[in-house]
Every structure is written in C-alpha cells, then in structure tokens.
Amino acid sequence: MPLIKRILRDYMRPYTRRMCWSIFFMVIAAAMTAMFAKLVQPVLDDVLINAKKDLIVPIALSVFACFSLRGVATYMHTVMTNTIGQSIVSDIQKDLFAHSLKLDLKFFQENPSGEMVARMISDVNVMRAAVAEAVTGLFKNFLTLILLIVVMFYQDWVLALAAFTIFPFAAAFVAWLGKRLRKISGRTQESIGSMASFLSQVFQGIRQVKAYGQETEENRRAALAIDRVRDLNIKNTTTGNLSTPVNDVLVGLTVLGLIIYGGYQSVAGALTPGSLMSFIAAFLMAYEPMKKLAKLNNNLQTGLGAAERVFAILDIRPAIITTEATRSLESKAPVIAFENVCFAYDTMGGDDAGLRVLDDVSFTAKNGEVIALVGPSGAGKSTILNLVLRFFDPVSGRVTIDGSDIRDYTLESLRGHMALVSQEVVIFDDTVLANIAYGDPSAGEDRVIEAAKAANAHEFIMAMEEGYQTRVGENGLKLSGGQRQRIAIARAILRNAPILLLDEATSALDNESERLIQQSLQKLEQGRTTIVIAHRLSTIRSATRILVMDAGRIAESGTHAELIALGGIYASLYTDYAHG
Numbered sequence: 210m211p212l213i214k215r216i217l218r219d220y221m222r223p224y225t226r227r228m229c230w231s232i233f234f235m236v237i238a239a240a241m242t243a244m245f246a247k248l249v250q251p252v253l254d255d256v257l258i259n260a261k262k263d264l265i266v267p268i269a270l271s272v273f274a275c276f277s278l279r280g281v282a283t284y285m286h287t288v289m290t291n292t293i294g295q296s297i298v299s300d301i302q303k304d305l306f307a308h309s310l311k312l313d314l315k316f317f318q319e320n321p322s323g324e325m326v327a328r329m330i331s332d333v334n335v336m337r338a339a340v341a342e343a344v345t346g347l348f349k350n351f352l353t354l355i356l357l358i359v360v361m362f363y364q365d366w367v368l369a370l371a372a373f374t375i376f377p378f379a380a381a382f383v384a385w386l387g388k389r390l391r392k393i394s395g396r397t398q399e400s401i402g403s404m405a406s407f408l409s410q411v412f413q414g415i416r417q418v419k420a421y422g423q424e425t426e427e428n429r430r431a432a433l434a435i436d437r438v439r440d441l442n443i444k445n446t447t448t449g450n451l452s453t454p455v456n457d458v459l460v461g462l463t464v465l466g467l468i469i470y471g472g473y474q475s476v477a478g479a480l481t482p483g484s485l486m487s488f489i490a491a492f493l494m495a496y497e498p499m500k501k502l503a504k505l506n507n508n509l510q511t512g513l514g515a516a517e518r519v520f521a522i523l524d525i526r527p528a529i530i531t532t533e534a535t536r537s538l539e540s541k542a543p544v545i546a547f548e549n550v551c552f553a554y555d556t557m558g559g560d561d562a563g564l565r566v567l568d569d570v571s572f573t574a575k576n577g578e579v580i581a582l583v584g585p586s587g588a589g590k591s592t593i594l595n596l597v598l599r600f601f602d603p604v605s606g607r608v609t610i611d612g613s614d615i616r617d618y619t620l621e622s623l624r625g626h627m628a629l630v631s632q633e634v635v636i637f638d639d640t641v642l643a644n645i646a647y648g649d650p651s652a653g654e655d656r657v658i659e660a661a662k663a664a665n666a667h668e669f670i671m672a673m674e675e676g677y678q679t680r681v682g683e684n685g686l687k688l689s690g691g692q693r694q695r696i697a698i699a700r701a702i703l704r705n706a707p708i709l710l711l712d713e714a715t716s717a718l719d720n721e722s723e724r725l726i727q728q729s730l731q732k733l734e735q736g737r738t739t740i741v742i743a744h745r746l747s748t749i750r751s752a753t754r755i756l757v758m759d760a761g762r763i764a765e766s767g768t769h770a771e772l773i774a775l776g777g778i779y780a781s782l783y784t785d786y787a788h789g
C-alpha cells in the first residue's frame with residue numbers, strides 16, 4: 210500500500226484530469242453491465258412470459274443502448290488508462306536515469322550496466338501493469354461487482370446472502386496467491402537483470418570469447434540464465450492462473466445451489482422466473498469482474514515486485530552529497546593539496562590498515578607545476594586522481610583546492626575545472642567529432658580539429674573513410690589502442706581546464722607518437738596544475754616533483770636529479786629502465 214500511494218503521489222498527479230475522465234467512462238461501463246443484468250428480468254417477465262406488447266420494443270432498445278454505451282465507454286476507458294500508464298512509465302524511466310547519473314561510482318561498481326538497463330526497461334514496464342491497468346481496473350471491476358451485487362440483493366436478498374458465502378474463501382485465496390506472485394516477480398526481474406548483465410558482458414568481451422574459444426562455455430552459461438528466467442515465468446503463469454480453476458469450482462458450486470434452491474422456490478411461486486434469471490445473470494456477470502479482480506491482483510503484485518526494485522534505486526542517496534556545498538569553485542590557478550589523506554575502497558572492515566589504499570598521503574601541486582606519480586601497479590596512483598575528481602571521499606585527512614576542502618565546492622564547479630585522460634580510455638559509439646567534442650560540447654569544428662592536431666590525431670582521422678564523421682563503434686572498437694588514446698587526449702586538450710589529470714595517458718602509443726604528443730602535452734601543461742601518472746620514466750624527467758608511490762604511501766619525493774642522487778627506489782627503477 211505505501212508503494213501504491215507513492216506511485217500515485219509522485220507520478221499520477223500530472224494526469225489527474227485524464228484520470229478523472231477515465232474513471233468517468235469506467236463508471237458508465239460498470240453501470241451498463243449492472244443495467245443489463247437488471248434488464249434480464251423485464252425481458253423474461255414482461256416480454257416473454259407476460260407478453261406486454263407495448264413494452265417489447267422499448268425493452269429491446271434499452272438492451273441495445275446498454276451494450277453500445279458499454280462498448281464505447283470501455284474503449285475510452287481502456288485507451289485513456291493505457292495512455293496514462295505509458296506516460297507514467299516514461300516519467301519513471303526519465304527519473305530513474307537522471308537519478309542513476311547522480312549516484313556514486315561505487316554504485317556502478319556494484320551494479321553491472323546490463324542489470325541497470327534491465328531495470329530501466331523491463332522492471333519499469335512490468336510496473337506499468339500495476340500502475341495504470343491494475344489500479345484503474347481494480348476500481349472498475351470493484352464497481353461493477355458492487356452494482357451487480359446490488360441487483361442481486363434487489364432481486365432476492367436471502368439468495369444473495371447465501372451466494373456470497375463463497376466470497377471470503379475466494380478472497381483469502383486471491384490474497385495468498387498475490388503474496389506468492391509478488392515474490393516470484395521479484396525473483397523474475399532479478400534474473401532478467403542478471404541475464405541482461407551476462408549478455409552485455411559477453412557481447413562487450415566478444416574478442417576474448419572468440420580468441421579463447423569460450424563459445425561453448427558461454428552458451429552453457431547463457432542457457433542457464435535464460436532457463437532461469439523461463440522457469441520463473443512459467444512459475445508465474447502456473448501460480449497466477451490457479452485463480453481460474455479455483456474460482457470456477459466455487460462459482461459452479463454456487464450456481465448449482467442457486468438452480469436447485471431457485472427451482473423449488475419458483476415452483477412454489479415465491480419467485481418469478483424473471484427474478485431468478487436476473488439473479489443468476491447478475492451472479493454470473495459478477496463472476497467476470499471477480500475473475501478479473503483476481504487476475505488484476507496478480508498483475509498488481511507482480512508490478513509491485515518490480516516497483517520495489519525501481520524505487521530501491523530511486524531511494525539510494527549518493528554518498529558524495531552535493532546539496533550541502535553551495536560554493537562554486539572559481540579558480541584560474543588552482544592549488545591542489547593532499548593533507549594526510551588515508552583512503553580505502555572498502556571501509557566495511559573498519560580502520561584496518563591492511564585495506565588502506567592510501568596511507569597518510571600529503572603533497573601540494575601548485576599552479577604551473579607538474580606532479581608526477583610513479584610506482585608499481587596497485588600502489589594507489591590512480592586512486593589519487595579518483596580523490597581529486599571526488600569520485601570517492603577520503604576516509605581521513607582532506608583534499609583541498611586553494612585552501613578549502615573540495616567537499617565545500619559544488620561537484621559541478623569542481624569537475625568543471627578538470628580535464629582527465631583516464632587509464633581506461635572511454636570512447637562512445639558516436640562520431641570522432643562527437644567523441645572529441647565531449648570535452649567541450651560548445652566548441653566548433655575548427656577547435657575540435659585544432660585539438661586533434663595537438664593530440665597528433667588529425668592525420669589518422671583524416672585517413673578514415675568519413676574523417677571526423679566516422680562512427681567508431683562501441684568502445685571505439687574500430688580504433689587501435691593508440692588511436693583511442695589520442696582521441697582521449699584531444700578531448701582533454703579541448704576541455705582547456707586549469708587542472709590536468711593524466712593517467713598513463715600515452716601508454717598505448719609507440720615511441721614516436723608518444724614523443725610528438727609529449728611535446729603538445731608539455732605545451733598544454735603550461736599555466737595549469739598537472740598531476741601525471743607516467744608509465745615510462747622518460748616522460749617525467751622534466752616534472753616539477755616526482756612522487757614515488759609504494760603500497761599507498763609516498764616513499765620518495767623530489768626532482769629527477771634529487772631522486773637519482775638519493776639512490777633509493779626511483780634511482781633503481783630508473784637504472785633498470787635506462788638499461789632495459
């Protein structure tokens with residue numbers, strides 16, 4: 210119930226007017242159904258048995274009007290309800306998407322992208338059934354049922370009371386069924402999610418699948434996931450449709466009783482045939498909405514199962530909350546400082562030093578400086594950039610820009626000051642132009658080309674069939690690793706931000722292109738605050754300061770010359786590098 214209330218409150222409101230119309234037509238449809246049951250009596254008693262001539266045509270016309278009106282009203286009601294349902298689905302999808310974009314990186318690490326897609330498409334659609342169809346259908350059928358019951362009581366109240374002894378049984382059964390279905394629905398949606406996630410991973414990793422000859426294994430795993438969805442769907446059907454036989458038997462029993470009792474009553478003259486038939490017609494017609502109510506309850510429960518999952522996401526609050534910070538970062542020459550920063554990705558284990566990815570890291574990067582991070586993989590270099598970007602917040606200590614904690618700035622203004630070339634280059638399935646322009650969507654084509662030239666990418670782009678308009682495929686599948694990296698660098702150059710974050714930005718390039726890009730990067734670094742993670746030591750000799758990271762700590766720091774003179778980790782790394 211709170212779930213339904215929430216759907217009504219948050220999503221139904223804009224459609225109140227249309228909803229009122231829909232209910233209006235629904236009431237007409239229900240009234241016409243009851244009216245017909247009532248008309249059975251005059252049809253039998255006045256037209257057939259007592260043969261009142263002047264009533265024949267009016268009664269026949271009433272029956273016709275009754276049906277026509279019901280048809281039109283039902284049509285209007287159905288169309289309107291469906292329109293509302295579809296609109297609500299799209300509203301929820303938009304909300305869900307916008308909300309997910311606000312969530313932390315951590316959320317996306319824990320929820321595979323395929324599963325998110327399934328939630329946005331499959332769950333929301335299942336929800337539609339609960340939202341509009343079920344909610345309004347419940348109304349309509351309830352109303353029809355009640356009106357028919359009124360007709361029954363009008364015809365013979367003793368009989369009506371007797372007939373309704375089956376009601377509590379039917380209701381209890383429907384409730385039990387609903388509970389089961391809701392559980393099954395939750396599990397179905399969950400398994401659709403993991404199936405989607407599995408499929409999208411296989412398609413994304415199709416090169417690996419083929420190269421390692423894993424087709425058979427992937428087929429087996431796909432079959433498992435697919436069959437699981439099938440089994441749950443079958444279970445949904447076998448359970449949900451139980452309502453039909455159970456109801457039929459209960460109704461059959463009642464009709465049996467009615468005919469026997471009514472027959473004797475009629476013979477005794479206590480009941481006209483018309484009244485009895487009208488009663489039975491009303492009862493049988495009441496049976497339709499009753500059946501529908503049971504079915505709708507199933508849909509409702511299934512939909513609520515999906516709604517729970519959808520709202521679970523809508524209810525997640527990003528841990529990196531932006532609403533508290535109202536200050537906008539405005540800095541042409543930002544100074545970044547780490548002050549005794551400790552960090553762990555997984556804080557569940559408490560303050561266990563073993564989990565620490567960063568341990569008491571302090572350094573300052575002034576404007577115009579290039580801070581280079583070196584060290585073995587897993588040392589925590591990329592993590593430092595993650596904290597600067599505020600993808601995560603430190604466990605203790607703080608990261609500041611121009612002396613203030615970055616948590617005091619709005620995320621938008623903070624990230625607006627940064628250009629990132631990440632370790633895993635992300636290329637969208639779009640044109641080369643759009644991919645570079647992602648760095649600054651307001652930039653014109655000439656600025657994009659300028660940036661591409663600086664990133665040494667112009668030539669290979671022009672060599673492609675459609676130049677800047679070439680679509681590069683998902684994850685830039687049509688590009689080589691080095692080409693992808695150059696597009697990412699062009700994107701960062703175009704952004705023209707005062708803080709430059711480079712994470713092994715040139716690792717996929719050959720020596721020659723790297724040398725060329727290095728030149729343009731060095732030009733770019735002028736007047737900015739740069740943190741660069743280098744995989745080749747040759748590229749950082751000119752850095753203002755080199756921080757040697759080891760297991761989350763800064764082990765050494767200084768200029769290239771100072772560190773060589775120190776004769777520590779860096780010196781031995783460099784000797785290995787120079788001779789290897």
Ligand SMILES: Nc1ncnc2c1ncn2[C@@H]1O[C@H](COP(=O)(O)OP(=O)(O)O)[C@@H](O)[C@H]1O
Nearest residue numbers: 318554555566585586587588589590591592593
């Ligand atoms: N998103 C993440 N979630 C959990 N652990 C992570 C995540 N990213 C990195 N780690 C762990 O943190 C440590 C440091 O990683 P990272 O900063 O990427 O190292 P580097 O860039 O120096 O190679 C590694 O042990 C890695 O396993």
Ligand SMILES: [Mg+2]
Nearest residue numbers: 590591592632
């Ligand atoms: Mg890294």
